[in-house]
Amino acid sequence: MSTTVPGLTSPAGRTIRRRVLPALVRTESLRLLRNPVPWLGLALSVWALWTTVPEPGEWPGSSYEGVTPTVAPLLFGISVAVATTFHRGRTEVAPAAPVQEARRALARLLAALPFLVVTAGFAALIGWREHDLGGLWLGMEPGRTTEAFHTVAELSQHVALGLVAVALGAALGRRVSRLAAVLPALFVLWFVAMTYWLFGARSVTPFSVIQVQPVPVPVGPPSTDPLSLPADWLLVGPPHTSGWDRQLVSESLAWWHDVWLLGLALLLLAVAWPSEGRRRLAAAGLVLAVLGVVGQQVVIP
Amino acid sequence: MTAAMTAATAQAVVPTARALRWAPPAGVAVLLLLVVGLAGSSGRPADTVLAIAAAGTAATVVGGLHDPAAALLAPVPVSAMRRRLLRLGLLGVPALVLWWVLVSMAPMTVHAGPGPLLALAACGVAVAVWAPERVAVLLGAATPVAVLAVDRVAPAGSTVAEVLGWWLTDPWWVLGAATLVCAAGRHR
Amino acid sequence: MxxxxxxxxxxxxxxxxxxxxxxxxxxxxxxxxxxxxxxxxxxxxxxxxxxxxxxxxxxxxxxxxxxxxxxxxxxxxxxxxxxxxxxxxxxxxLGYLPQSPRLYGGFTPLEMVDYVAILKEHTDRAWRRREAVAVLEAVGLGDRMHKRIRTLSGGMQQRVALAAALIGSxxxxxxxxxxxxxxxxxxxxxxxxxxxxxxxxxxxxxxxxxxxxxxxxxxxxxxxxxxxxxxxxPAELAGVAEGRVWESDVEEPTALRSWLTGPGTRRHVGTLPSGTTPAVPTVDDGYLLVTRLSR
Missing domain, CATH: 3.40.50.300 (P-loop containing nucleotide triphosphate hydrolases)
Structure with missing residues (x-):
């Protein structure tokens, strides 16, 4: 008896192999998008965004600072959904199948990428909402504006954060044996990240996850005459602070923060990844993370 | 409760402690200590951080109810509720110690008592007792998290925010109510 | 019975x-x-x-x-x-072995069975130890009772769960x-x-x-x-197929159920065609016939 089976090295085999990944991605993607948690998170984020409006008597910049962290529930939801998907990887299914764990992990990761579109959409919604409100308020007289808008660099953080959310969910889902234990860990991580003022000190600002600007730069004691400061500076002073601070929005800081987030995401993905390819991910992540932190340290005023 | 049952529960303490997974609670504890330390250095009131800590700790304690051998142990005379209480006791004591440490590290806190932590944990346990078996612990662990998440984003002064804030403003009442719900499901 | x-x-x-x-x-x-x-x-x-x-x-x-x-x-x-x-x-x-028993991977079989014994309210440590060793030996795990469960094969883990069901007679x-x-x-x-x-x-x-x-x-x-x-x-179940099972080399459209038993040989249950010699029925035949007829 003789049997001929087309091998994967044959042209037909290679075509089949190329089709496997999209098919897996489609299946995983459908499962991920059916998970209600990210959509509940999105609803909470939109709700939080809509209720963040400038109010008379607010801390100078309160509404501006409050807008960015509203993404946290969405990020938490994305992490939970991705963790559920990667947690399935802990169960050995068809270990002898030709599609090995690295490709399955890649399919799960690619399947989660539509969530980056959702985070980008949320960033666009923030931009639209701010324009609809006519801008947010920043600073106090005489250095004040009522038409502050988040820069593209600041908004781009949402997409990078989406990637971190995916990578964090993948890492915890793959490495923690119980989903019930993943949930509190994700919650604490994202809601701590949401508490942005924890990272207010200059030494820890580059390590923040959700970075909120403006950065306060001390410019003088309480006795300083604010009118003597450059007219284009946004200012905050007594009684809100002990002296006069410049409220600085730095686009370069925001871009370098994105680099740090990309590095962080790759490091987390390395944790989630099967042994094949893990080192390369970790090395790339480490390089980007260090570059991002150093870049922020250089540009931070 | 019979003497045999009491003796059995007492003797089950050590093996149950060994059966528990301690790495996730330890990880969450380290994270919370770091965060509260960070909050302390910022000099701002740490109530938000402590609220997150309460929900995170409560979710971790409820998550500890997950028993991989539950199917095998289902028909033993020491009931599921007694086994739950044993696990809660084993996880609850270190959780309260952690809470005490966090509160002592946190600056300018209003809600320093263990009430909010106990209230959230009790709500989670109540959900875990009554939810369908397959997802009971997951839903139970999600409860403190969900309560805080919605509480944080709900507009201040709204009815939703007020009701969801009871765990913080009236924790002992919430604890009492959740305990009654748990007691009603003692045979589950 | x-x-x-x-x-x-x-x-x-x-x-x-x-x-x-x-x-x-x-x-x-x-x-x-x-x-x-x-x-x-x-x-x-x-x-x-x-x-x-x-x-x-x-x-x-x-x-x-x-x-x-x-x-x-x-x-x-x-x-x-x-x-x-x-x-x-x-x-x-009562002893119960669920369909897919899960155990504590970090325990040894002896610890796992001992733990189940405690939960069955056997509080005499010496008795429990003796009994746990006895049931583990009965299921053929006497030489593995001190190994971690996660290092045991699937069949051995099944036997640990069986021992846990048997503890306490x-x-x-x-x-x-x-x-x-x-x-x-x-x-x-x-x-x-x-x-x-x-x-x-x-x-x-x-x-x-x-x-x-x-x-x-x-x-x-x-x-x-x-x-x-x-x-x-079991004999009665096999007997259900008495005179209603036969073998042939071809498909039998009148059979309730047919299956291949070897190269070219088919076994059938149902109404025996006239002139056919019935085969000796087995429990399998009886079971297939009973489940087919019940529908």
Whole structure:
């Protein structure tokens, strides 16, 4: 008896192999998008965004600072959904199948990428909402504006954060044996990240996850005459602070923060990844993370 | 409760402690200590951080109810509720110690008592007792998290925010109510 | 051993009745998993056969007091498990092996069995230790009782779970597919362990293996679509196919069921065509015929 089976090295085999990944991605993607948690998170984020409006008597910049962290529930939801998907990887299914764990992990990761579109959409919604409100308020007289808008660099953080959310969910889902234990860990991580003022000190600002600007730069004691400061500076002073601070929005800081987030995401993905390819991910992540932190340290005023 | 049952529960303490997974609670504890330390250095009131800590700790304690051998142990005379209480006791004591440490590290806190932590944990346990078996612990662990998440984003002064804030403003009442719900499901 | 479809349940074990179910029904939403089942069982081993989804696991979970029936009455060891106090008493004398038992990977088999013994309220440490060692040896794990469970093979883990079910010499043993993952030698060892238990109590086990049933069980129940559609001895089950099974080299359109038994040879159950010589029936043939006829 003789049997001929087309091998994967044959042209037909290679075509089949190329089709496997999209098919897996489609299946995983459908499962991920059916998970209600990210959509509940999105609803909470939109709700939080809509209720963040400038109010008379607010801390100078309160509404501006409050807008960015509203993404946290969405990020938490994305992490939970991705963790559920990667947690399935802990169960050995068809270990002898030709599609090995690295490709399955890649399919799960690619399947989660539509969530980056959702985070980008949320960033666009923030931009639209701010324009609809006519801008947010920043600073106090005489250095004040009522038409502050988040820069593209600041908004781009949402997409990078989406990637971190995916990578964090993948890492915890793959490495923690119980989903019930993943949930509190994700919650604490994202809601701590949401508490942005924890990272207010200059030494820890580059390590923040959700970075909120403006950065306060001390410019003088309480006795300083604010009118003597450059007219284009946004200012905050007594009684809100002990002296006069410049409220600085730095686009370069925001871009370098994105680099740090990309590095962080790759490091987390390395944790989630099967042994094949893990080192390369970790090395790339480490390089980007260090570059991002150093870049922020250089540009931070 | 019979003497045999009491003796059995007492003797089950050590093996149950060994059966528990301690790495996730330890990880969450380290994270919370770091965060509260960070909050302390910022000099701002740490109530938000402590609220997150309460929900995170409560979710971790409820998550500890997950028993991989539950199917095998289902028909033993020491009931599921007694086994739950044993696990809660084993996880609850270190959780309260952690809470005490966090509160002592946190600056300018209003809600320093263990009430909010106990209230959230009790709500989670109540959900875990009554939810369908397959997802009971997951839903139970999600409860403190969900309560805080919605509480944080709900507009201040709204009815939703007020009701969801009871765990913080009236924790002992919430604890009492959740305990009654748990007691009603003692045979589950 | 008594097994009847519509008998009056006995209130105590003195009369030999260890398990009596009357009109037991359990539904999950619109799916009726167990539908009006009546049972009376005494000492001995009862095998529960049936296709996937027939309701065997649900019935066994009810008999193990893990699941409460929606309707019907149940008496286990002369007690009604619907009452919490009686249920606890039943559980002291019951052993249960679930379909996919999960264990604590960080425990050794000895620690796991000892832990289950504590939860069965055996508080005498010396007795527990002796008994745990004895059941582990009985299931052939005497030399592995100090290894971590996560390092054991699937078959060995199954035997640890079986040992946990056997601890305390239960009067009622409920086993859901106990032979899964066991090699032939272990299966034979399992038979002798169960036969010993059956001397003093009642063993109810589900299986897909008809050979296992023929070798081990004094009585067989065949379940399909939530109902017990046949009850009798293994020989009687084989006898159902008497004169209704035959072999040929070709397809038989009149057969209820046909399958290949070897190169070119087909075996059929159904109405024997005239002029055909019937084959010697097996439990397999009887089972296939019963499940086909019940639909």
């Amino acid at each position: 008594t097994t009847t479809a519509h008998s009056t349940p006995s209130p105590s074990t003195d009369s030999g009745t260890m398990l009596a179910a009357d009109g037991i029904t359990k539904a999950f939403g619109s799916l009726v998993a167990v539908d009006d089942v009546d049972l009376t069982l005494g000492r001995g081993i009862v095998g529960l056969l049936g296709p996937n989804g027939a309701g065997k696991t649900t019935l066994l979970r009810i008999l193990a007091t893990v699941l409460a029936p929606d309707r019907g009455t149940l008496s286990l060891l002369g007690m009604d498990p619907a009452s919490p106090a009686a249920r606890t008493e039943v559980r002291r004398r 239960p009067d009622l043993l409920v086993l859901d597919e106990p032979a899964t993952g066991l090699d032939p030698e272990q299966r034979i060892a399992l038979r002798s362990v169960l036969a010993e238990t059956a001397h003093r109590g009642c063993v109810v086990l589900s299986t897909h293996n008809t050979a296992e049933v023929a070798a081990l069980c004094q009585h067989v129940l065949v379940m399909d679509a939530g109902r017990i559609c046949w009850s009798g001895t």
